[in-house]
Amino acid sequence: MNGGPRLFSILRQGPYLIASIHTALDDSQLVRFQQDLVERIGSDRARGVVIDVAALDVLDSFASRTLRDIGEMARLRGAVTVIVGIQPDVAFAMVELGMDTGRVVTALDLEEGLAELDTYAAAPPAPRR
Template identity: 90%
Template sequence: MTSPRLFSILRQGLHLIASVHTALDDSQLVRFQADLVERIGADRARGVVIDVAALDVLDSFGSRTLRDIAEMARLRGAVTVIVGIQPDVAFAMVELGMDTGSVVTALDLEEGLAELDRCLAASPLPGP
């Protein structure tokens, strides 16, 4: 029997949508990071949405990994938006002094894609 997917990475135009389906341990988070950064280059993605709506906990390693993914994506030419942070997770992150750094966040996938479009409109693709 096949085990359920822990995360998925789908392409939508110039963007990648990465959804975390369940809580990931540290090694799974590192795998997610490696897979996503690889796909950014392979798909020549300009934007990345990371959907964490399924997570009811986000520890310091997880939030640092998300910041690292966003920085790696930026170095590869893509903008990252994190979406779906649950209210209880946001509350706990603030209480514990954790943050997402300079990574843009949005309420849900729809708002995340709109934010990517705004960011990319502000810095269009370089011309020939």
């Protein structure tokens, strides 16, 4: 990641993190993104995460599984995750191939993703089972 263009960025916006993927990532880069983001949730005490994938025109099974895993890891660390910017062709291919985002919420764009996080932040916590 040193010396070359940034492949992804993680920015803080109040109690939330906004993670943008700027270009297609290979599997090792996706794992690095996952590690960096999960660490930032703790260090920034984030209550929510928006992952922007608008720059991606392909989302393979490893990438979609990694995004689901990030959502679960974030949940276990006390943050809600919203994935935004899934392109129409990517959504079509994901449905055709039987891939999904699991329990991770999706939204059209960053604005709607932040609104989703605000909704979750305003809701009372779900009872523990």
